Amino acid sequence: MLSVKSVIKWLFSISLFEVVVLCLIVSFQFINLESTITLFVFNFFFASLIFLLNGTVNKKLGMLAVGNVVGLFWNMAFHYFSSAGTLYFGETFEVLYTVTYPMLNLMWVVPFFSLSLCFLPKPQNAGEEAKSF
């Protein structure tokens, strides 16, 4: 029979997963398709690579959820910024925004990925060779 602790853990995991799904839905509904694709790409790399490393599932899910929230707000901020810029400067601004869009997203995806790795425990045998002359 499941203990209370494990039930809480399960519920916590499910709620974190819900945050991720919610971010995807919100980005699609209120921002644009590109932002949803970016979040998908981030989730894909994160889930398929970081989930294979040592560390608790909840910790990884938590980081994934935070990453999605960060990505969502990042995209939202830039989306409104581009809308305002397009109104003020015209179509050229929208083109420039579209062109630089992948680079702008790179600025949160890569740092967040590398930051997440820092929070995970070191693997066994890590760096043994590198330190021994």
Added chain:
Amino acid sequence: MIMYMVRHYIFTLTVLRRAKGAKTAHVVSSIKYEPTVSILIPARNEDRVIGRLLERMNELSYPKEKLQVIVVDDASSDLTGIIAEESSKRFKFIEVVHRRKENGGNGKTSAMNAGFKHSNGEIILCFDADYYPQRDIVEKLTEPFLNPKVGAVQGRVVVLNEPQNMVTRLVALERIGGYRVDQEARGSLGLIAQFGGTVGGFRRCLLENLGGWDETILAEDTDLTFRVYLAGFKVAYVGNAECYEEAVDSWKAYWTQRYRWAKGHMQCCFRHFGSVLKSNNLKLGEKIDGLLLLNVYFMPLIALLSFIVGFVLIFLKASMLAGILWFSVPVSFYSFVGNFAPFFEVGIGAHLDGRRRIQLLIPLLLFTFLYNIPICAKAFLDLLGSKIKGKSNTTWAKTQHLGSGNRYIGNQTVTLERTS
């Protein structure tokens, strides 16, 4: 671009799964294999670093009666030859080959061939003068030769002077991605593990059959890798055979080194592309990986072309959609996941090595990618120019080693630094 992305992703996943499954880091073979080994050290004006390497040669755990170390003093104008001679007097297994200005100073490949002629070992290993190997590296590098299909080996390169500045840190990150993930995965998947020109070696008989190092090519390591595979042999990657290098410590030196690599790699691509496609000695996976490896230095060029075409199309308003596509898709794929060592590959490699702080610098790898665009473009244009003119432009631009790595080794070697 997408193929490179998929390739790097598969590599990362392979190494991760392997690291998760392997509980023991290294299984030592029960068979004792101690062939005679010749170590070639080409050195041109390396007096700041050669001393520490030759001291290290004496500290190697491999039986000295089976070891021959050949220093090729390649027309040095500094104290390299004198330091090597002094070491040769102290240690009988060290020999020095002096090359005068008339016949020397033509680059590493020429020096390697000169050293190879003097060697007599069954296995030929090579180390650059700025390298500092582990004590048991020779045992580790010779072990794969028990397999008759193995024609060459490659060990791992780790940056010694990593804390020196931002350039060395970023080079260290590139090295982590390249060796901890790329090379290891290629070895595991039975693809084209690459001989890196140093911290590696060959069977003597194979190297003789191949005719030694090709002096007309700048990326002699890549050239030899493909010649080994095309001859029906394999390159074995030994990840736990580590050697510490003094990485380039300025953007100028980085340019010089990468320009040489890019140009040499492109030469190799022109030379081996057809042979790889037609070869009966290569499996389909090896062919695909080989072709991707040969073309890797063209990718920044494609990115550059996409910049130019994209901008032109946008500003001419020829086709808005085409412009956006030309510009954004390659850039995103390339910088996001398709660089020589994409961010996730470097990140996972650094994590598996237990490196935490350096992981935070991964976003800065974007600058090295951007820096590689003009490097590769210039290399390509120069190569094209020399092809059109019919002149072979293979001047070896040597990387200067200032001995900055000495301070990271230990007190015993700090004294080797030249005081003048």
